[in-house]
Amino acid sequence: MGTSLRWTITDGLTLVERELRQMRHEPGELVASLIFPALMVLMFGYIMGSAIKVPGGGGYREYLMPGLFAMITFSSMMAMTLKVATDASRGVMDRLRSLPMSRLAVPFGQTGADVPSGLLNLSIMAGMGLLVGWRPHEGPLRALAAFALLVLLRYALSWVGCYLGFRVKNEQVADQMVPLLFPITMLSNAFVPTEGMPAVLRVIADWNPVSAATAACRDLFGNPGAPTADAAWPVAHPILATIGWSVLLMAIFMPLSLRAYQRRS
Amino acid sequence: MRILATLARPDAGRARIAGHDVVREADRVRALIGLAGQYAAVDERLTGRENLQMFGRLHHLSRARARRRADELLERFGLTEAADRVAGTYSGGMRRRLDLIASLLVTPRVLFLDEPTTGLDPRSRGEIWDAVRALAADGTTVLLTTQYLEEADRLADDVVVIDHGRVIGQGTPEELKADLGGRIEVELADADALPAASAVLARITGTDPAASDQRRLTAPAPADLRLADAVRELDRAGIALADIALRRPSLDEVFLHLTGRTARETDAAATEGEAA
Numbered sequence: 001m002g003t004s005l006r007w008t009i010t011d012g013l014t015l016v017e018r019e020l021r022q023m024r025h026e027p028g029e030l031v032a033s034l035i036f037p038a039l040m041v042l043m044f045g046y047i048m049g050s051a052i053k054v055p056g057g058g059g060y061r062e063y064l065m066p067g068l069f070a071m072i073t074f075s076s077m078m079a080m081t082l083k084v085a086t087d088a089s090r091g092v093m094d095r096l097r098s099l100p101m102s103r104l105a106v107p108f109g110q111t112g113a114d115v116p117s118g119l120l121n122l123s124i125m126a127g128m129g130l131l132v133g134w135r136p137h138e139g140p141l142r143a144l145a146a147f148a149l150l151v152l153l154r155y156a157l158s159w160v161g162c163y164l165g166f167r168v169k170n171e172q173v174a175d176q177m178v179p180l181l182f183p184i185t186m187l188s189n190a191f192v193p194t195e196g197m198p199a200v201l202r203v204i205a206d207w208n209p210v211s212a213a214t215a216a217c218r219d220l221f222g223n224p225g226a227p228t229a230d231a232a233w234p235v236a237h238p239i240l241a242t243i244g245w246s247v248l249l250m251a252i253f254m255p256l257s258l259r260a261y262q263r264r265s
Numbered sequence: 266m267r268i269l270a271t272l273a274r275p276d277a278g279r280a281r282i283a284g285h286d287v288v289r290e291a292d293r294v295r296a297l298i299g300l301a302g303q304y305a306a307v308d309e310r311l312t313g314r315e316n317l318q319m320f321g322r323l324h325h326l327s328r329a330r331a332r333r334r335a336d337e338l339l340e341r342f343g344l345t346e347a348a349d350r351v352a353g354t355y356s357g358g359m360r361r362r363l364d365l366i367a368s369l370l371v372t373p374r375v376l377f378l379d380e381p382t383t384g385l386d387p388r389s390r391g392e393i394w395d396a397v398r399a400l401a402a403d404g405t406t407v408l409l410t411t412q413y414l415e416e417a418d419r420l421a422d423d424v425v426v427i428d429h430g431r432v433i434g435q436g437t438p439e440e441l442k443a444d445l446g447g448r449i450e451v452e453l454a455d456a457d458a459l460p461a462a463s464a465v466l467a468r469i470t471g472t473d474p475a476a477s478d479q480r481r482l483t484a485p486a487p488a489d490l491r492l493a494d495a496v497r498e499l500d501r502a503g504i505a506l507a508d509i510a511l512r513r514p515s516l517d518e519v520f521l522h523l524t525g526r527t528a529r530e531t532d533a534a535a536t537e538g539e540a541a
Contacts, residue, residue, distance in 0.1 A: 014322045022310040025351055091306030098270050100296040101323045
């Protein structure tokens with residue numbers, strides 16, 4: 001068992017190294033993945049934001065940034081699906097399966113490899129936020145806690161993405177799933193307060209994990225948009241809710257992914 | 266092949282590779298096999314060298330050993346120059362070679378090649394063939410699937426013809442061809458001798474020959490028919506020949522014969538060759 005755990009870690013790290021090397025060859029991809037959020041900063045921050053009134057006062061861009069942090073965290077899920085599906089459709093997954101390597105290393109390696117790119121993504125996004133006037137107001141510790149929370153959620157989501165990738169096995173299908181994420185992130189408190197939404201949508205939006213993550217960031221960064229008194233539980237207790245969502249997603253999708261990888265079709 | 270390479274579970278039956286059960290001892294089997302597929306399974310976003318080092322590491326070679334082995338194989342397969350380019354920029358043949366190398370990092374006891382030359386130009390195909398021969402000579406058992414019968418003929422010691430998932434023929438290429446027998450083809454110097462020649466051929470082959478034109482006759486040849494005998498018999502009958510040939514069938518003909526016998530509506534079929 002000791003040696004197999006050691007190999008799981010070694011093999012997993014080899015796959016993390018693979019990810020880092022890929023990034024080094026194609027730094028453009030990282031930039032490309034940030035174009036959309038950057039556009040969102042501009043579009044929402046300056047165009048839509050000029051007409052949106054933040055509840056409780058405060059600048060809209062301060063209100064928006066936590067939502068964008070949550071959004072790029074969720075869009076990483078689809079990137080993971082695409083990555084895994086590409087490996088599966090190109091036969092790389094079969095080669096890995098035919099190697100005498102640890103059965104756990106591939107899912108753990110793939111998801112683990114996503115963490116460094118997640119950190120990089122978040123720091124670039126934070127830099128962009130600072131440029132447009134966003135600031136964390138609650139001190140470095142709570143700011144770090146917010147980023148840690150986002151990384152945790154991203155890690156949990158990467159397991160969802162990993163599972164979807166194993167299931168679709170086809171990069172075209174995975175590619176087509178990417179835009180689906182847009183309505184999911186829109187149907188939340190990331191861009192506008194949920195109070196004004198129709199009742200049904202508001203319930204969905206309040207229970208959307210995107211909302212919990214956004215609210216948690218607003219709380220930890222001290223950005224405007226604190227939940228109102230009648231807010232649903234996940235928005236009223238966003239930090240706990242985000243941790244809860246992360247644990248729940250991992251509890252469901254870790255075993256599913258591991259099984260999907262090991263199952264021989 | 267996916268079952269033998271531990272990628273799929275058999276619906277029924279059992280298989281063993283080098284004495285190890287592919288289901289119960291899958292890890293043991295994985296340590297002994299190499300797999301190269303028809304789509305080159307390399308990471309297109311890494312360089313050739315990085316690909317090999319990564320797969321070497323995943324084969325549990327040490328970092329230094331993986332690097333040495335990668336360099337060695339890149340050299341042997343003429344990829345040293347391209348080694349530091351991203352594999353996505355490789356030509357089809359180069360990618361296939363890289364894929365093959367990736368399955369050789371730890372010299373496998375059994376190597377599975379799933380249509381390794383499909384879609385390759387003749388030169389790349391020749392390179393893959395040379396590599397397969399060299400491996401077989403070094404004692405690796407190669408299980409190769411191909412749609413190209415010529416490939417099976419050139420490489421295989423043992424050919425299994427599979428049609429619609431069933432084995433319909435098995436043996437060395439020579440045995441398979443012998444089963445079908447060859448054809449004797451005669452070209453006469455003079456068209457008037459056709460009836461006489463036809464009679465002689467019917468006698469020695471046991472079948473009425475078909476005339477493809479005024480001066481040409483062809484008939485299936487029994488396996489024991491010797492060319493010299495045919496020439497002698499025709500000569501004795503006073504028939505002047507322009508040309509005569511005893512043609513052994515190609516594996517293509519064997520394949521058509523075998524599949525034609527089992528199912529006329531054959532559309533999908535595969536052949537497997539094994540070089541040991």
